[in-house]
Amino acid sequence: MYVAVKGGERAIDAAHAWLAEERRGDPSVPELTVAQIREQMALAVNRVMAEGSLYDPDLAALAIKQARGDLIEAVFLIRAYRTTLPRFGASRPVDTAAMAVDRRVSATFKDLPGGQVLGPTFDYTHRLLDFALAAEGTPQPAPMAPAPDEPVPHVTGLLDRDGLIEQQPADDTPAPDLTRQPLELPASRALRLQALARADEGFTLSLAYSTQRGYGRTHAFVGELRIGRVAVEVELPELGFAVEIGEVELTECDTVNQFKGSKSEPPQFTRGYGLVMGQSERKAISMSLVDRALRWQELGEDFTGAPAQDEEFVLSHCDNIQATGFLEHIKLPHYVDFQAELELVRRMRREAVQMQEAAE
């Protein structure tokens, strides 16, 4: 008697229970707290916030714990949570020129107003495994300097004063919201930047890298990379002025790119832009390179067929939640389709064999 491959309900319950057990691991090892993840896995938390499009370090840390450290799964949890949140309104644009910088480097000028600030970077560490970290202990406190009181102007602003870089006129049109409207192509630059800000870090990195290797080359310099906290302000109609509601940490990258000039424009530098939540400088730099590569049409450059120039290719494939879901859905049952294919292949094979036999 046929017993169908059924029992889905029981199987799912059992799988969930097992997953919970595996998540905990060996119970003799102390359990991670969400606060530990938030404080000690901060860059993972930052990535989950950035790609999850939700600034909440505690929730991101919880998602990482729930996802057993699978960051894309954690991003997924954050996105699914975010989608249920009511929308109260939009903040005023954050002022990154007024950022309290922890890190600020420019590759285009040796020194500049506001100075070069290395900040907590891996850049000049030797990548040697530090076995001392395997033991527990508190690091020596880092030397402190008084907070500088001079402003830290944008490098692109300095270039702009001399007319050396393309103008970027202020635009008060509300930016489209990718999470509230379907992606329609061709997309505005604002929409492209929005998609890239939450795009998969690995995908963005590879695309940016490909432009450096000649696939849509843009000759980029990091004009400036800055990481720090900015105030978030909300306009309250009842009060008639903006009120600060908190701070967020951001990474911003401005690239300065060579540009030979066009029909209407003399040669000058052009810009690529990256802005990412948290400390995520690899992502911010990648984003600004891809942004610049995508601007070929606007700047009258040639389309060379490079993937990073292809807006539709980039925007349709940069979201890791879409990608992972669709990729993994092929493990769902496809009995019905496969059955239809099976019949077709069998029939066509039968006919082919008959024709072969008839020919012989």
Next chain:
Amino acid sequence: MTDQAYNFAYLDEQTKRMIRRALLKALAIPGYQVPFASREMPMPYGWGTGGVQVTAACLTPEDRLKVIDQGADDTTNAVSIRRFFQRTAGVETTERTTDATVIQTRHRIPEQPLAEGQILVYQVPIPEPLRFLEPRETETRKMHELEEYGLMHVKLYEDIARHGEIATAYAYPVRVEGRYVMDPSPIPKFDNPKLAGNPAIQLFGAGREARIHAVPPYSDVVSLDFEDHPFAASKADHECDLCGSAGSYLDEVITDDRGTRMFVCSDTDFCASRQAQGHRGRLSPQGATP
């Protein structure tokens, strides 16, 4: 046992309203893919996020929901989606096609003819029937706009030239109301005739691709073909080994390591109902009444 932390059927009311507007537009322009602001859902893209959003937008507390995957109520993904709505909407669920007011499906149309007032919600992976002929959305949108469907027939022509027949077994393209060419989602082409003239409302949701399309009740839906190579719905040339049905779509089941097979209805409710009515197949237990 509704989960009070979420709005009825998970999505907030604004989102549902937005989806309903897209649904109305889709029904007004049969077969046209309406872009909608697809939300992130707590299940992965490709696992029914589009269907779930459409179902959520359609559900009322009085509805009776049936969820099937591959025709069956008991496959894991169907169970998971049914539970999702039990938890977030608290609606009654059923496995009986005739009792359901909303049926969410992946890859099948139920065997039992649907009736007026029922809604069939399809999960759609790739809504664009021209996608594999032309990868660019900007271009395919133009092709639909201008009714440039020649390329689709080139594909069918090539199939016949090479294989002697149209070698598309599922997701077989159709033309709706003489206008838009539409992908009916990956249902076997056996199910295509049920798309046409159906009294139920048929809604198609593609979450990852953010598109909704629809076939209103009693619509004209024609499977693409040539006059001299007409479309033919096909299935395994067997009867169901459990209920003896000769006219339903069958799953092939391998029952041992010597390659012994049996064929059973893919529509579990249809098969069970027939068995309850006393129909018997080749492998039914002798004399036993289920």
Next chain:
Amino acid sequence: MTLMQNAITAAPLLSVQGLTKRYGARIGCAGVGFDLYPGEVLGIVGESGSGKSTLLSCLAGHQRPDEGRILFDGADVLAFSEAERRRLLRGDWAYVHQNPRDGLRMGVSAGGNVGERLMAVGARNYAAIRESATDWLGRVEIAADRIDDRPSAFSGGMQQRLQIARNLVTGPRLVFMDEPTGGLDVSVQARLLDLLRGLVRDLGLSVVIVTHDLAVVRLLADRLMVMKSGRVVECGLTDQVLDDPQHAYTQLLVSSVLQV
């Protein structure tokens, strides 16, 4: 003398006025104008960079000119909507590319390539489509048993003939050709030219053909336009222009061929 009669009795099929296309400060073509009458073949010659290819791509709607008018059958083509333009491109107009790969679907069989335009205008009978395709393969001297082969399995000359069949199957009223014999061996060129001449004569095609090869226009074209640096320097009946060139540049072109 049909040419002269046409010129008197019929309205021009294609009428071009003041067509100009610039690339920044550089001129693609400037101030080009001509009339093409039904059943007439107009040759456009000039060396590479003379603007003849720019002109052709503006005429065929691949590029938008900066100035000028293009009237087809009296209708202003540049004012057409995208839908009307595409309808024109798949029905009344045809375009033969220099490189057959640009004009063929390389992944589709020869029969499918020829049948595409038929299906695009509504043909839905497989046997009839196949019959037309077989007939057209025959007309361009491709064996009927190659109908299910892909163009990638064809020689360059065969690919070019297939492209011609694919374009002519729907009986277009106007055909644009861009160096149709370019990139082919000399012996293959001769055969293709011969075939084209036969088709043009038998079907009474109206053609605008761009080439740098004077032998091609000598055989095919009724009238000739000579271009240099984006401008038309001379035009007239083909034999007249080639046998008695007036402009110094045309004289140079003609003499350079005769010396060979």
